[in-house]
Amino acid sequence: MSFAHLVRFGILTLDFKENRNYFDFLRCVVNVASRKSMETFQLSHTPVMLREVLNSLPEGRVERCLDVTTGGAGHLAAILEQKPRWKADAWDRDPDAEARIWKNLSARGLEGRVQFTRKDFAQPPVDPSVLYDFIMADIGVSSFQLDDHARGMSLHSEQKLDFRMDPSSGAPFGVWLAAIEERKLAEIFYRYGEEPKAQNLAKKMKAWGGDSLASAKNFADAVSRALGYNPHESRRHPATRVFQALRIAINDELGQLERLLEWAPGHLAEGGRLLVLSFHSLEDRIVKHRFQTLARDKGGFVLPFTKPLVPSESETESNPRSRSTKLRVIERRSLGI
Numbered sequence: 001m002s003f004a005h006l007v008r009f010g011i012l013t014l015d016f017k018e019n020r021n022y023f024d025f026l027r028c029v030v031n032v033a034s035r036k037s038m039e040t041f042q043l044s045h046t047p048v049m050l051r052e053v054l055n056s057l058p059e060g061r062v063e064r065c066l067d068v069t070t071g072g073a074g075h076l077a078a079i080l081e082q083k084p085r086w087k088a089d090a091w092d093r094d095p096d097a098e099a100r101i102w103k104n105l106s107a108r109g110l111e112g113r114v115q116f117t118r119k120d121f122a123q124p125p126v127d128p129s130v131l132y133d134f135i136m137a138d139i140g141v142s143s144f145q146l147d148d149h150a151r152g153m154s155l156h157s158e159q160k161l162d163f164r165m166d167p168s169s170g171a172p173f174g175v176w177l178a179a180i181e182e183r184k185l186a187e188i189f190y191r192y193g194e195e196p197k198a199q200n201l202a203k204k205m206k207a208w209g210g211d212s213l214a215s216a217k218n219f220a221d222a223v224s225r226a227l228g229y230n231p232h233e234s235r236r237h238p239a240t241r242v243f244q245a246l247r248i249a250i251n252d253e254l255g256q257l258e259r260l261l262e263w264a265p266g267h268l269a270e271g272g273r274l275l276v277l278s279f280h281s282l283e284d285r286i287v288k289h290r291f292q293t294l295a296r297d298k299g300g301f302v303l304p305f306t307k308p309l310v311p312s313e314s315e316t317e318s319n320p321r322s323r324s325t326k327l328r329v330i331e332r333r334s335l336g337i
């Protein structure tokens with residue numbers, strides 16, 4: 001975007017008043033331009049395995065669907081565009097998600113068909129009798145949360161470290177770290193991050209404070225040094241798996257998924273489908289076992305696909321984050337259970 005465009009679209013005038021000298025002014029141009037390109041990115045972000053999700057929608061009379069992890073409404077908007085008669089309930093626990101969702105939906109004229117609730121998906125809908133024809137969950141963290149350096153979840157963020165998807169609940173990271181036992185911390189690195197130096201890292205981390213906890217970036221660098229790596233030498237940041245492990249533990253991501261899988265099948269209408277996209281083998285194992293148990297024991301459920309669907313080669317090339325995605329679906333055949 002050129003300088004003239006920034007001025008013409010009124011982007012510059014917003015921050016220009018604040019600038020006292022030329023260098024501040026230039027910094028302002030760069031900030032505003034990158035904020036703008038972030039917004040464009042946010043609206044044009046491509047949801048993972050979109051084609052496969054759209055091909056898994058149930059046929060027939062559909063009244064209402066539910067997206068329990070609406071994120072940026074990427075999947076939801078595409079679903080509503082493909083199914084012009086559908087209405088949707090949209091949930092997300094992240095306080096930043098709502099504005100993003102309405103922005104995307106209104107840009108596509110879909111906002112009138114959606115009701116948003118900020119909540120976590122461990123709890124069932126308030127109305128115990130509501131039945132959905134399609135429920136979807138795209139588990140985990142969103143690329144908005146990972147790429148937003150204004151939050152403390154990204155490896156490169158200068159903000160205070162914060163792994164919480166909902167920063168208004170739970171303890172700040174420093175408090176959490178002080179309270180957790182070293183043995184438990186090592187188990188988190190080992191189980192959720194498959195970190196071979198888990199024990200050693202947990203021991204060192206328990207002694208940290210001050211500078212290493214001042215920002216997410218400082219913390220990521222301290223983790224790299226503790227593991228014996230230089231973060232600037234490897235392609236993938238050495239702290240990536242440790243960040244993932246802490247995020248999974250702090251947000252209780254596996255516990256939340258288990259609770260979702262308890263109530264969601266019972267809220268499907270006849271012929272309704274529950275679709276789960278997961279990114280971690282531990283998550284997929286939970287989904288696989290629950291779906292197999294439902295299909296085997298209760299009789300009223302079937303698995304439309306015997307194996308999980310995975311992203312195409314071209315998708316993993318264009319979006320490497322999609323590499324470990326698994327898509328599983330279960331369908332409710334009858335309500336008589």
Ligand SMILES: C[S@@+](CC[C@H](N)C(=O)[O-])C[C@H]1O[C@@H](n2cnc3c(N)ncnc32)[C@H](O)[C@@H]1O
Nearest residue numbers: 047069071072073074075093094120121138142
């Ligand atoms: C991978 S993103 C979803 C992206 C979305 N499908 C799209 O296309 O834009 C996951 C979203 O789920 C939300 N989330 C994660 N765990 C949640 C939970 N337990 N309850 C509600 N929302 C949750 C996150 O805040 C995040 O916005």
